Amino acid sequence: MTTVSLPKKDKYVVGYSQSNNAEPYRAQLNTQLTYYIKQQPNLELLPIADAAQDSSRQVSQVQQFIQQKVDILIVSPNEADPLTPPVEQACKAGIPVIILDRSVNTDCIAAFIGGDNVAIGKAAGELAVKLLPNGGNVAELRGILSNQPQIDRDKGFRDAIAANPKIQIVKEQEAKWLKEEGTKVMQQWLQAGTKIDLVYAHNDPMALGAYLAAAGQNKQKDIQFIGIDGLAIPDGGIRAVQQGQLAGTFVYPTGAKEAVDTIVKMVNGQQFSSKQVLPTTPVTKDNADQVYKQFDFSNK
Known part of the structure; x- marks a missing residue:
């Protein structure tokens, strides 16, 4: 368990760098993240930055979030190696970084959330x-x-x-x-x-x-x-x-809810897990109806 130190504010600005909005999984992740952040009156999500599978574009987008001095940064890296330096830059600038779904090659992050x-x-x-x-x-x-x-x-x-x-x-x-x-x-x-x-x-x-x-x-x-x-x-x-x-x-869980839960703990000075490995659910014809109902987000 770990904590981060954030100054007390009325509103915390969150930046999210997504690897590729065009993938249905990532579009659903964006939808869920937007929904859960809207439930928190003291959180504001900036427009999601879409790298469109271009790592150099994503590096620039992360650096732009750093220049904007966001309070918290979420990154779903397109590739680990190119995204490692800008994530370290954010860390050195005092911005806690949540890595969602794909890893980077540094321990200078607040949390990793993703499946095994x-x-x-x-x-x-x-x-x-x-x-x-x-x-x-x-x-x-x-x-x-x-x-x-x-x-x-x-x-x-x-x-x-x-x-x-x-x-x-x-x-x-x-x-x-x-x-x-x-x-x-x-x-x-x-x-x-x-x-x-x-x-x-x-x-x-x-x-x-x-x-x-x-x-x-x-x-x-x-x-x-x-x-x-x-x-x-x-x-x-x-x-x-x-x-x-x-x-x-x-x-493969999106991790959106877990990311927002982690941000809420951060801003409240509470402890959170720095590595959150999310479980998977196998889907076959025997349980597909039940699993669809369980994970259906459309009526949120």
Whole structure:
């Protein structure tokens, strides 16, 4: 447990640097963060800065928040290495930094809040082993290769499928966390005649993009699809499990509520945890209806 020292004020200004608003998971994170901050009359959220997957842009945006002298800074890094120096600059300027979802290479932060991506990748691998008891060919759609969640989700998955040596990863490619990239890559694999029994995608949009490509060639019933994010939104992963497009997904909590709870503790001089690892929830057709209701944010 730790505390930070903030001066007493009527209003605390929060800056948030988001790695890419275009990803549905991150759009939902933005919605939730905005909602929870509005519940706190002494907090003000500046317009969310969208790096649009451009680390140099995100560095500039973080530096701008430092120049604006925000009271608290939240960063979801696009990549760890480029974002480490500006986060350290904020820390040295006396601005407490909450790192949300993706890590940076410094301990000079107030808190890290995010899921355990190795554990989520392992859970996805264990599901693949269940779905392919006799073995089979897996194609892996990876996020941006320099992103730590991508590295961790790959590692956990490979560790788990090692339990069945007959499961082989026959194709793997970066699809940048984007649905359209998932579609494009999957089309190329299918056109090349690659035999694929299961697609493991590092997020639901890429998994659904791959499903669309398979459906375009009438092969969607021959292939199973696993994603990660499990958003309870109309075009999200839980709905796709309900509709039979995905065999499974895993809820990756946004951390928005936990971030605001942590900020409230900061401004009140209370102790908070400097490392908050959020649990995941596996989603299959057996529990998809229940999990959707649990995580549905639309009536907030």
